[in-house]
Every structure is written in C-alpha cells, then in structure tokens.
Amino acid sequence: MPKVTIDGQEVNVPAGTVVVEAARQVGNEIPVFCYHPKLAPVGMCRMCLVEVGTPRLNKDRQVELDVDGKPIINWMPKFQTGCTQVVSEGMAIRTQTSQVAAARKDVLEFLLTSHPLDCPVCDKGGECPLQNLTMAYGPGVSRFDYAVKFHFQKPVHLNNLITLDRERCIQCARCTRFSDEIAGDPVLGFENRGRGMEIVTLSDPPFDSKFSGNTTDICPVGALTTRDFRFRARVWELEDVPSICNHCAVGCNTIIGQRVNDIKRIMPRQNESVNEIWLCDKGRFAHHFANSRQSTLGPPVPSGTHRLETPLIRRGGPQGDRLVPASWPEALKLVAEKLSAAGPDGVYGISGDRLPNEDMYLFQKFFRQVLGSNHLARWPVVARGPVTGTLFQEIGLSSGSNFGKMGKDTSILVVGADAEEEAPIHFLRIKQAGDRGAALIVANPYHTKLEKYGRHCFVYRPGSAAAFVWGLVRAIMDAGLEQKEFLGSRATGLAELQTGMEQYTVARAAELAGVKAEDLQAAAQTFAQAANGVLVIGRELLGSDTDPALPEAIRALLTVTGHIGKAQNGLLPLLPHNNTQGALDMGLDAGPEYRTKWLPGYQPVTDKGTSSGIPASSAIYVIGSDLGSESDLARQALEAAPFVIVQDLLLTETALLADVVLPAAAPMEREGTFTSSERRVQRFKPALQPPGHALPDWWILRELAQVMANAQDKTGWRYDTPADIMAEIAHVVPQYATMAYENLPVPDLPSRKLDYDDSLFYRGTSFLNPGGEGQVWPVKAEDSAVVLQVRWVEPAVAGQPAAGQTWLITRPHLYDAGTLLSQTALLQPQMVPHTWLHVSPADAARWGVAEGAAVSVSTGEDMLSFVVHLDADLPAGIVTAAPARLEGAAGQTRWPVNVTVVNAQRLAS
Amino acid sequence: MEQAFVILRHREIPDIQQLGTYIKDGGYEAWKRAVKEMTADQVIDVVKASGLRGRGGAGFPAGVKWSFVPKNVFPKYVVVNGDESEPGTFKDREIIEQNPHQLVEGVALCAYAIQAEIAYIYLRGEFKAPARILQAAIDEAYQAGLLGKNIQGSNYSLNIYLHLGAGAYICGEETALLESLEGKLGQPRLRPPFPANVGLYAKPTVINNVETLANVPPIVRKGAEWYRSFGTEKSPGTKIFCLSGMVKRPGNYEVPLGKIKIRDLIFGEEFGQGLLAEGRTVKGVLPAGASAPVLPESALDTLLDYESVAAAGSMLGSASFIIMDNTVDMVWAATKMVHFFKHESCGKCTPCREGTYWMLNLLEKIDHGHGEQRDVIMLGNVAQQMLGGKCFCLLGDFSTSPVISTLKHFRNEYDAKVQLTPDGGVGTHGAHG
C-alpha cells in the first residue's frame, strides 16, 4: 500500500489506485467528467488536473530529505490528470492550489464555449454534472462570443429509446466505454474530429443493446436522454421512491420518479450485490402497464388494455352476457357465495408468479385455511419439476455470494440458459466476472451471446443437458478431482454413484450430448479446480418434462466439486419472473400434477390425496396471471369452468373469460417484498395511488376472507399493512424468520438525491442505497450438519429427429411481448411475438419458407401454428419458440413441452 | 558548406531506386551482414553509438528507443511513420520515391534489431503514387530473398506491409497512428504504457520516422564513427531540410547538422538562393512547419541543429523551414496555421478541441478587421490557457505556437489590424455574447 501525501495529508492507498480515488480518501474532491469508477480511465476531458510530484532520489536511490527531514519533492512541470495518474510510494499531490483552481476554471470555460446552454429545456437540468461542476469550479461568465457557437442539428435518435443531442455532448466517451466494456455491445463510437466529433451508432438495428438506457445515467450532460422521459418533467419536481424491478428475477433496485401519480422514469438504485448501478432497458422502460389508463399523457397504449378501476360482474342483458361495473361489496359477496357453494373439492386457485410475497402467502392461506383446499397451482409452469424449488432450497447459490466479487478463483458454468435474454443484469455480471478472470463455461443447445466470453463453450444436442452434466461429473471422478475431504463429511451415496456410473463413460456422455470428450474433460477440470464454482441454469432446464436425471446430475456435480454451501458457490436458477422464487417459498411450488405439494417453507402437504389436473366443474380463482392468453388448454379449462374469478391489473384475455373481475393494484401502487432468484428478499415502497377503486391483492384477499369467515373466526385475518403479513410469514416460513420489515430497511430518500453523498457517481443520476442490500436466506447446504445425498439416475437418451423432422426448443426472450410488457409501446420494435418460430436460414431454405411465412408444426399430439422468423445465429436443425407458447400449448398428457420433434409443414405464406 | 548525401543518395546516383543500382552502391550489404553475422543487440549498439536522433520531430535517440523493447515478448512490431503531414514537410516523400530501398533496408535492420517479424509502413493517405514505388521496391526485395521467410538462409523472417492512412494530421502522432493502423479512429493513446511495451495490438512496438530509418543502413555499413563525422556531438549526422515559402529555390537539402545557419539555407547559392524579389527582407521563419514558434529575422544566424534552434526559442522538429518575407501579413499567417490545427484537432481532449476553435474565431475576427484590442488580449489568454499539461497530446500545444510567437514578435501587426475597426479598436463595437 503506497503512502501518498495529498494536500499535506498522508494516506495509504492500495497500489494501482488513481489519484482521484486517493484524494477521495482524504475527503478532497477532484472534479471529473470522463472518469467513471466502473470504466477504464481515458483522460479525455482534462477536468481532473492536479499537481503531482515524486520524492527526489540521490545517487543510491535513497529519498533525499530537506532540512526538516521531509522528502524533497520533484514537482512535475505540467499538470497531470488525476484520473489516469496511478499513485506511487511517496507521491505528493496538490489538489487545492490556486493553479489547480485556475486550471479547472480554464477547462470548464473551454467546455462551455461550445455548449448550447439549453439547461432550461434539457432533461438533465437539475442533476447535471456540467451544471454542478460549473457552479463549483467554473468561471462566472464566459468570454466566448455566443454568436459563433458550433451547431449541430438538434436531437437525433440513436435507437427507439435513446436520443442524442450532439451539441450537448462533451465527448467524454462514457457511453462508448459503457457499451464496449460493461455491456459487451461495441455498438457506439465516435465519428469525425475536432468539435465536429460526434457519437454514432455502429450497429444495425441502431444502438443494438439491451442496456442502452444506462448510458443516459452516466452521460455527464444532457446529450443522451431517454425518449421515455424526454420533456416529461423537471427532475426536481419528481418524488423518488425506492422500488424493485418487477420484471425478471434479478431483482434490480430501482427508483421510481413519480409526479402527479404518474411514473415519469425509472432509474437504477445502487446495490453492489444485485445490479450495481445498472438496469436493463426492460426494467427501465417497461412500466407503462401501470399508467396504461393515461393514454393521453404517455405514448399510446394498445386498445382494450386500460387499467381496471372497479370490480366487474358478468350479467345478462339485451346484448347477452357482459362484464359490467359493480361495487366491491357486491362483487365480494358474489365471490364468497360461489366459493362457499363449490366447497373444498370444487375450487381451484391459480396464482401468477409476479405478485409480492405477502399476497401469494395470503392467496394460499385463503385457499388452505378459509376454503380448506389444497387445489392450488402456479402459472407459468416452470420450476415445477423435476428441477424444482426444493433443489434450490437445498443447494442454491449460498448466501453472501456476489457476482461483483467473482474473479480469477471462480468458475461459472452456465447450462441451458440464455442469460442475456432471461436475466440481463445477471448476464452483465457474469460477463464482468469473466472479464476479471473467472472461467466461464457455456453450454446450450444453441449459441448465446455469453459464448463470446466463455473459456469452454458447448452446443449440446437438444434434450441432453442431463447427459452433459453427468459427463462432467464422470470426467471429474476420472481425473480424481472430486473434493474428497468435503465428500467424506458431507455426502452419502458416493460409492453407489460410482458403481452406477461405471458404464457411463465420458465418451458415452460426449456421444449423447454431441460434444467432444476432450472438451468435456477440459471444462470439467476447469470447474472442479476453481476455488469457487457457480452453476447457472435457465428456462430450458426448468420445464416439467425435463429429464428426471437432471436434478440428480446437478446435485452430484456441485457436491463432488464441493461447490456448495459456501459463499460464491451453488446453483443459480434464472427464474422467469420477479417473484417466482417467492412463489416457491410461499407454498406455490406445485408438482407436475398441477397440485401443490408444498406448504410455505417447503413443508410437505400431508392431507388427503388430490386428483391431478384442474378438477372439472370447479370454480377457478386466477390471481395475477394471464394464462388464458398463453395457453389454449388453460383457456378451455376456464371456458368450461362454472365460475371464474380473475384478479388483475388489466382486462386481460383471461379476465374476459371471468364471471367476476377484481381490480388489483400494481406493485408500484402498494408496498411489499419480492424474492429474487438469488433468494434475496427485498422491500419496495408505494410510488403511486391505484386507479379508481383498485386495491392491493392482499387487501382483496383479506376482505374476502372476512366476508367468508363471517360466521366463524376472523382473528387470523387482521392485517393492516403488508408488514403485518410479513410478520406472520416470518413465523410460519423458517427461511423468512428474519425477514420482518424492520429487518428489511428501505432508504427513506430525501426529496432530491443531490443532498447526500454522491461519491460513486460524481453526480451522475444513479441513486445511492443507504438502506442495505436486502436479505438472502441461507440454503440447507450452508448448514454443515446437512449431508447431501447423491444418486445416479441414467440420463434419458434424446431421440434423433427422423427424416424431415427437427428439434423444437423453448427459448425465452427478454422482450417476450407478454401482457405487461406489451403496454409499453416504446419497446414495440424490440418485441419478439409469441407467434414467432425462430428458424435458421438453412432450415428455412430446406422447407422453402421465407420470413413471415405461416407454418404449422406438429408435436405428435398438437398442431401449433407459427410465423417464421429467420435467425441467422441459430444452428440448422433446431427451431425455437417462446416458452409461453410451448408450455401452454402442448398436448393433453403434459402441458409443458421442452424438446420435441416437429414436422414442419409448408403452408401458403 | 556542401550538402552531403547520406540519405538523398539519388542526387548522386541516378536510378538508385532500382535494386541493382542500389546494391551496386553498397545497398543491402549492411542488411546481409546483420542477418548473417550480427546479433540483434549488436545492431542496436551501432545505432546507439551513432547518436542517430529521431527525425520525426522529437529527436529522441533511435538506438535508445530500440533498447527499451522487451526481449521476450512476442510478437513485436516495427511501425514506420510516413504520415508526413506537417505543413512544409516533404522529405519522406523524396526518400520513398527516389531512394526506396534505403528505407526498406533501414526498416529491415530496425526489425532485426528488436527481433520483430512484421513491419508496417504507414503512409499518409495522399501518398498513393509514392506507395506504388515503395511497394515495387519491397516486391523486388522479396524476390531477391532480402525479405520474407528465412532471409539469406538465416532463421530470421520478416514481412513488410504498406498501409495508407485516410488523411489526418493527428495520425502522424505515433499512438494515434497505431490506433489508425488497427482500424480505429485516429486519436492518441494514453501514455504510459509506451509503445515500446504496449504498442500495436498491445505488443511491443518501435515507431520511427522514414528519414530516421533511412539513416540506419549507412550507419550499420560504415559504422558509428563514420556517421559521427557528420554533424555535431549532440546532433550527429546529416538532416534533410525542407525549404519552402518565399525563396527562389525551395526544395530538400541534406546538410550535416550544426554546420550551416538559417541564413545560409535561405540565401546560400547551393540552397534557397535568396528571396523571391529584390528588396524583400525575411520577416519570419518557421523551422518546423506550423508546429514550432516562428522566429524573427534576428534569429537568422542560428545554427541548424536541435540545440541551437531550441536556444533561439523554437524547435528544429521535422526541419521544415517555411520562409516568410516582409510582404506576409503575420496575422493572416497565424490565422492560416490555426485554421490548420483547428481542422486537424482530433477532438479527444477539451482544451485543444475547444481552444483551437476559439482561437480561430478570434483570429478570423481580427484578420477580417472586426477585432478589438480585447480580442487580441483574449487570443493570447486562450493560447496560454491551453498550455501546461492541459492538452492530451502535443498537437494542442503546437496549435498555440503560431499565436504566441506571432503575438510576441509581431504584436504591432495585430494592433494595426484592430486599429482598422471603425472605432480604432477601442472596444465599443461588435456583438459580444
């Protein structure tokens, strides 16, 4: 740790520290524009000039001392840039001299000569580093003749989300470096020179990145702004409310900027364990479902998707049955009557996996306690088995893990996951870990972007994930790389495993998976020899027709390598939605029979057996799920049901099938908690008022329970706030024992963020997060007394497609055109409709179909129709479609289909 | 003082651009000896001992630069700077067109000295015709077994590639040149790391000017002692002076360093033969194109070597002497030069990007007769404001030279210009923001 003297104060800083960071440690700010702690320094803006000197050495290379015994300093004749100057032992730095002050003033004056000074109409105004640093360090007036300012045509669109004002750009290269270094999308660059130098996009489609919005946060001026927020408010008018992204299961921390009960923008809130200071574009922009009633203010919304404001009841009339507005007491009374009449065996509950924990807990409690029924299921059908919540709860990524701290000593194995599409910020952080030296191993049935950073990459035969993982296990055992000491005390079944696997050689595994044996061995070695190992799995492996051998292979792999039970180790499933994990935790972890097997906290259901599937002629209560739009089978069941209750935000296709529709509040209209796929429980605060008479789901359930429990005991249902419900969950669910709200602080933000420390962002627009990083509940394996049972289960052999057949695989897309996402018209160009069948150009040519052609595909049981979308990155012989489409549409015996062979039939295009 | 043709050999030996003629004159002898008999370090040592200094501008000793290259990192590269974009500089072009084999041999010797197996010659985009000549010479050398695999039966191989730039002055700056060569936007790189350690494609790289490397074959062939017989102790060897401007006989003149004065270069029979018309006097001399401060007439007796020109308050740089006589309007001249820098500023750093733009605005205003005294003062301020480490690379500093030096020596001309404004330049007219 070199010792340096900054403005007379001595301080030890780690070797490699740059002067701006060192100065921070003694509390002296060096103003910067181009420097950003997450990006490689470039020294372009010249704002950070300081005086630097090094100790004078005598002939024997000893430091020469002056009469006071102090080292004599050789001051460098010119200013140095503090953002690029790395400290060295004995270095002296002056940041506060009048010369430095003058230099800062000079640089600012230069910067302002070509700045358009349109602060009054600039979205950045009020949180702009250029404004702030000018106030702090700049000249009071400019001597530059305003009439000769350099002009560019005012804004240009970099893509459909981001707008560039080249006059405001100060050429700091933060946006280009973010795209190159952090996002791995080298799609922005500079063009031309001098004052004419401008940011341009180099990709087609333009600025092709799922992370483009982040550039607007770190742009130190108003050059990059989002089309979403453009001219919609002044930043000081916003009320900033801490929230959690309600899209994917990463659980990014956000700030909702709210004004007049309208979301003006969503910004990242720093959480170095989750999203650092980034958000994906879906998280940032896809909030319009909340205010989709306000179509006159925001961008237009698709018709028929206005927020529900009152309960609706289906009534007969002159035009036939119609959903007509009703009062809450009326609606609740009707629901209560119908559910009571149906009785425990005549009711069926389906919950979405986006609701907060509190609501899902009350939903299952309502069924189990008030209705006395275990007829509960969850939609979508992922993580229902064989790879299911109990596995995550056993060997999940250990608490204390942080992708942001993974580097050389870690190996991250990603199987059956397209991380960028399924969990963008996880992708970003896995990539970053790779950049820091972590060994990434990427295995999928098709190519994914993460391969670019992979040390070992595989494209395995569809359906052979279990064969592949078992191959790794075998290769590790062959090489004698298993963690013997760990296994000795922590695992049983090892001997049986070894005998069981005798015939299952690496060569056999390689053959089944369609990969090279030596590659498998090399990857196995990398994973086994890393001090830490994380296994990331995705949607492809979470379906209910996944090979039952897969969970055993996963457990065996993590157990033999000892990558289990300690921080930076374990299994991370990329779950589809913001609270899929919470649904599992709250006892909505239904087995393949579409009937829940677990109570909250993974306690088995012990009461009398239940039949499988949706019981015919039962009353169905759907909460927070638009399964009717995704699944034909679900649709049929709903149409056949004698009574359907749908509780949702919008009049969805599912709601249109209902007899009673109950209007619910959106997540940003109430408080609650979500549990991320890392099992991090995070709280969010309400930012908006719900529209009309809409109410939070928990509130509706409580009211319903009270109505139904009228004659009986109501004491169990006295919840005033979600905090009361969480207090009960903390009692009931062992994993949540410490999750009462007082232990899950959320920052109470002052009205403007500039009032507090801006140390990381130099007055950028990310928000700090003084309230902590949420709480992760520990998995079983973290308890050293727990012994893991490994077991050999032969992987299923995936059949080869017959002549004329091909593989059909589910492939998730970030912009999956789901019901909530579709409300954001801005993202329309990015959407991947459910109707698309992704086809490689080679296959398309083989079948003679072109982009946009209608095709139908037979699974043997079902005939599915699609529209062809050509995908040059897809290997020939594989077609892919949205999980929602396949999981919902497959044959009568099993709903979800993961991999199957289809006949592609040519239809008229 | 006579000219001495160490580099401009074609002035004595016609047709030396042909391989046969070049070889007859002793060409490629050094090269064959090097690959067959000399170690890489021996080559470096001779060049070090010769005291050869870089001819691209900075005058850094070439042999010392080569010795910085780490020995056991591979691959490494030699990059030849033939961007030759400084106004008034046309020496590299003459070497390339008339004596190309001497350059090729110099490149080869440099590559051998640092054990690089690939060399790139980067030529400015306009050098299409010179590039053809050079490529022909390279092809000849390949055919003669002087380049390519296992040269002259040794286990050393070398490939030389030509690359044309796209016309940017900044691409003469060595790190911007590397960026450009890698196919990126031509902007200078942060230093450290220096190219000797992290250069082209992040590998150790030596970058030398065309003229610098053209000196190397005679040095290796005839020895450091011989080379030092030209020039002075600190500035050994000969140097090509590019003479242009208002002289009778502009052109390249190769002269031992420190032996003649600026005055000789302008008026000598063998050199410029005086100004264009009778009765004119020298007003200003630009010793290194637009980049170096202009020297006034009083500096005409300065000797032509690195130290003397520096002592006179300018720099020898690429030795492109542009002579301005008393008919030249120095404010106009400064405007022209700043226009050049404003046009060529790469835009990477704030002070240069904005400062050149600002200086040009002020200069044009003054030159067009709309300036005021305070504009002249501001001009000086803006130029000073760009100095002291504020700019990322030297182009920014260079751009202030015409302004600061003309204000120093020819302030009266600025004053005269602002007097022309309706109110005599006292500062009540004109719109200021």
Ligand SMILES: Cc1cc2nc3c(=O)[nH]c(=O)nc-3n(C[C@H](O)[C@H](O)[C@H](O)COP(=O)(O)O)c2cc1C
């Ligand atoms: C703005 C700028 C332009 C330059 N242009 C050239 C050039 O055109 N040709 C050249 O040889 N060196 C040029 N240089 C100098 C090079 O950066 C570098 O010092 C030189 O190529 C090193 O070779 P040498 O040591 O053989 O002189 C330029 C430097 C700067 C700062």
Ligand code: SF4
């Ligand atoms: S657009 Fe913004 S971030 Fe990008 S270079 Fe310009 S000022 Fe910097």
Ligand code: SF4
């Ligand atoms: S990565 Fe997931 S949680 Fe984060 S912003 Fe995007 S959708 Fe939201």
Ligand code: SF4
């Ligand atoms: S000084 Fe000028 S040329 Fe050099 S980096 Fe800065 S802007 Fe570019």
Ligand code: FES
């Ligand atoms: S040059 Fe250091 S912050 Fe920009």
